[in-house]
Amino acid sequence: MISYTELKKGMIIVYENEPYEILENHFLRMQQRKAVAQVKMKNLANGKVLSRNFQASDYFEEAEIEEKKAVFIYSNRQEYWFHEEGNPKKRFSVKEEVIGNQAKFLKPQTVVSVILFEGKIIKIILPIKIDFKVISAPPAIKGGTVSGGSKIVTLEGGAQISVPLFINEGDIIRVNTELGEYTERVNND
Numbered sequence: 001m002i003s004y005t006e007l008k009k010g011m012i013i014v015y016e017n018e019p020y021e022i023l024e025n026h027f028l029r030m031q032q033r034k035a036v037a038q039v040k041m042k043n044l045a046n047g048k049v050l051s052r053n054f055q056a057s058d059y060f061e062e063a064e065i066e067e068k069k070a071v072f073i074y075s076n077r078q079e080y081w082f083h084e085e086g087n088p089k090k091r092f093s094v095k096e097e098v099i100g101n102q103a104k105f106l107k108p109q110t111v112v113s114v115i116l117f118e119g120k121i122i123k124i125i126l127p128i129k130i131d132f133k134v135i136s137a138p139p140a141i142k143g144g145t146v147s148g149g150s151k152i153v154t155l156e157g158g159a160q161i162s163v164p165l166f167i168n169e170g171d172i173i174r175v176n177t178e179l180g181e182y183t184e185r186v187n188n189d
Contacts, residue, residue, distance in 0.1 A: 002062055004037045004054040012044065012063040012115075019044040019063045019117040028053075044115075044122035047097055066116040072106045080124075085111060092121075099124045104159035105177040107132070126177045131186050132156055137169045 011022045024040040037054045069085035078096040096103055098121060105126055115123040132155040150162045163182040172186040
């Protein structure tokens with residue numbers, strides 16, 4: 001059992017018989033009262049986000065999850081198809097709701113972690129940084145770097161992100177998939 005003081009961001013617990021991922025956890029102490037943990041958590045079965053306050057009397061069960069590696073193959077009509085790493089014959093699909101906003105950063109042959117709870121896929125974790133080719137980028141405007149400007153580019157797979165002005169069409173860039181942000185340009189060697 002886990003006490004309310006042991007809850008950490010990213011931890012998966014069972015709350016009301018459902019798997020929840022802790023998104024935020026803050027302690028609140030008011031004068032002459034016991035400390036309260038203000039927790040924001042996401043239901044991994046249906047995607048709903050809850051905010052709850054927990055006290056010293058609250059205990060939780062850590063979710064027994066299984067993690068497997070899988071390789072992304074393709075997407076079709078809000079379904080994303082994968083196969084087990086090392087076994088291309090074992091294919092399975094995942095609905096877009098499970099993957100969430102990270103779906104736009106999936107590209108073929110990307111190895112991901114699949115999180116299962118009671119045999120059901122509840123979460124797909126992408127690598128934190130993935131390299132993408134810039135498919136289209138507006139031209140840089142001369143003198144535009146004075147304000148440290150940025151522009152929106154389209155990556156392979158269709159994702160659009162904000163990048164510095166010096167990024168051009170055909171460049172390979174590294175993207176943080178958790179934040180959906182540009183991190184650096186990769187040499188095209």
